[in-house]
Amino acid sequence: NAANDATGTGKGVLGDTKTFDVTYSGGYYYLDGTSRGIEIATYDAKHVPYYSPNLPGTLIRSSSTTFSDPAAVDAHAYAERVYDYYKNTFGRNSYDNKGAPIISSVHVGNKWNNAAWIGTQMVYGDGDGTTFRTLSGGLDVIGHELTHAVTQSTADLIYQGESGALNESISDIFGAMIDSDDWDIGEDVYTPGIAGDALRSMSDPTKYGDPDNYANRYTGPDDNGGVHTNSGINNKAAYLMAQGGSAYGVQVSGIGRAKTANIYYRALNYYLYSSSNFSSMRQAAIQAATDLYGANSAEVNTVKNAYSAVGVY
């Protein structure tokens, strides 16, 4: 209850100090905040794998309000940031819009170069220190993972083929909207020894070998039919929608991040469905923009041009 609410503090993965909600009980402060009206709690998995029945692990506590585990500090503080984004931007109360608790486990697996939404909670690996540093250190990664939960609660896009690529792209789009200073994904945790690179680029997916046009999509079996690759096609469309630009001879005038986020959020909630493909993504975005801005609006025109620019009709 409010009486036990307290403010914790600690250094994150990149050495920055942040504060977050904790609860005091019996001589300890726990990474378990309830001041937002929902529970946000962070656990130490103690290296069990992401499929272990022992998840979430041990609720992280400290004998003072200072927390010394950077992975936990960022997982907890960034979960609050992502909750606040969805609540403040769209009025959405947690990933299910019904106030579901947001549970995260850090130190999952052994030097695991990954993070995931496992259907019930978020899990973060520590990385091997070369390919990744501990993955909760990226706000866009946490935004990406929690958006998988939002997608699961709305369109529930099937995680393979074109619907799977859209599932991945929706997570990248909102990860980039929340981590709002760039159009890269994972830059804060990817290859700590190499400056300036990222796992994926939305402004130029081809920079990291992902397609930026439907004609160049991957059609093989790997990675559930290339869900982390073909996401580049829709990521490029979203980038062009927000920032403007030209691709493959098509000019797009940008409508900004906020309107782009509104269009995708509305498409996700009302027009996308589990087997949506890229063509239905185009239609869903046009319909959402029509609802929001009018049939003959500049916004609708931009949506059409953005999808034409990436070869999606």
Ligand SMILES: O=C(NO)[C@]12CC[C@H](CC1)C2
């Ligand atoms: O795209 C992803 N999951 O679907 C990633 C892979 C590395 C970052 C953490 C999780 C992004």
Ligand SMILES: [Ca+2]
């Ligand atoms: Ca980023």
Ligand SMILES: [Zn+2]
């Ligand atoms: Zn993902």
